[in-house]
Amino acid sequence: MVKHADIWQAIDTLAARRGLSASGLAKRARLDPTTFNKSKRMTRDGRPRWPSTESIAKILEATGATLGEFTNYASGGKASGGLQNIPLIGMAQAGAKGYFDDAGYPVGGAWEDVNFPEIGDPHAYALEISGDSMEPVYRDGDIVIVCPQANVRRGDRVVVKTKAGEVMAKMLKRQTAHKLELKSLNPEHPDLVFSDEEVDWVARILWASQ
Incomplete structure (x- = not known):
């Protein structure tokens, strides 16, 4: 890690x-x-x-x-520069049951793999953006690398999955023990607030391949 x-x-x-x-x-x-x-x-x-x-x-x-x-x-120059295979998951798949465990880690294997530089998180995965709700930061077809084990703090771009099965990429405005406040990346879409009971998991976006 x-x-x-x-x-x-x-x-x-x-x-x-x-x-x-x-x-x-x-x-x-x-x-x-x-x-x-x-x-x-x-x-x-x-x-x-x-x-x-x-x-x-x-x-x-x-x-x-x-x-x-x-x-x-x-890594202090000690890394081999090798690649790791990480799962590539579509937004629709991410919202379906059976693709993530309770901690937000990908499970199963019904997906493609992509190569990415070793980042020390065995649970990292790639998520393919669909739709225009995340423009202009992320566009349809962009790939973001998500690291569930990374610490999340205010101002980070994150992927959020709700208990209702909705998956979205937003910016974290504020997180408390009872509430999650998210800023929409597309100015035409409203900011969102969820109670803790409505959120399945939150994971940090480490990288975007655009």
């Missing part, structure tokens, strides 16, 4: 390999220059603060680095 320190190590290594400081890397990716400052890697109460998937995607795009390269940096 990828650790908090591993991700920050990968960011620092990527910056150094491109001849940049952490601040310079943030600037090149058109992020706030303080985004990757060491002072921002922990909260004031001592909890680890994770960089967002969006900020990681931006630095990869800005530097031309691949996800495999970034993953290798996260």
